[in-house]
Amino acid sequence: MNDFVMLLKAKELKATPQRISVLKELIKKKHPTMDDLYEAIKQENPSMSLATVYKNIGTLKEKGIVIEVNIADGKMRYDIYSQPHIHIVCKNCHHIRDVAYDETLFNYQSQLETNEKIEIQRLDIIATTNHCEMCQKV
Amino acid sequence: MNDFVMLLKAKELKATPQRISVLKELIKKKHPTMDDLYEAIKQENPSMSLATVYKNIGTLKEKGIVIEVNIADGKMRYDIYSQPHIHIVCKNCHHIRDVAYDETLFNYQSQLETNEKIEIQRLDIIATTNHCEMCQKV
DNA sequence: CTATTTGCAAACCCTTTGCAAAAAT
């Protein structure tokens, strides 16, 4: 029983070939779009349906196995969740670079090559909080 | 000649009532969705078309007056751009809080109330760089 | 055997586009 099957069983999900293909491809290709996934998986399993990829990604998201990377270009990207990290997205070509996230002191500049010039366009943190004045979820 | 008209003229945009309404509403309501904007503006100008709101937001984005806030729930939010700041999005109710961004040392925890527990779900930086290995734009 | 998952097609939503009429400068 391989790692993917164990991971799925641990989350009480059935280990279908389609599901395993999605996980495999997420490891193989970094931050793929839905179409990247679909096209790649179809090579090995021509009967794979786009709806199934969507449904599986949805399920894997719910279980915390997969996270979305939204760079606001109209297409969502997907990533297997390992630990909190930062996505630095090139505004020009949309390439996504993973940068480690230091929980205690996040000084992103210090993590970069010294002569790299980063110009921030947008910085979004999606987080849960116990102090949201709107939903008051404590 | 009011501030909005001056702002638009400075960017070589015609100061139409529709355009001014969009700016007004962006000031009035924080981080509205497209539909928020459309519905609010229709109150005062019933002939306002949704396509016009989209077109104006597009133009204002191009000119750097407006930025998008994408919290990956399927709807885009919009914000008048003043200076770089962080959007902390509540995962539960989607309320967006603006947090100041310190260019030299960004320690987001220190900016928050001491007993607030933030659990980061996602942290995205959209930035231009001169070291992107993919597009090599220097 | 039962509950979940798949695959297909249709439906959905948000967003964009084409174009003629209207408005801004």
Added chain:
DNA sequence: ATTTTTGCAAAGGGTTTGCAAATAG
């Protein structure tokens, strides 16, 4: 007078849904 902008309706593109057949456990 020229150029931009508006408003309408249609099209577009990514995502979701309903349901019967297939599959996993």
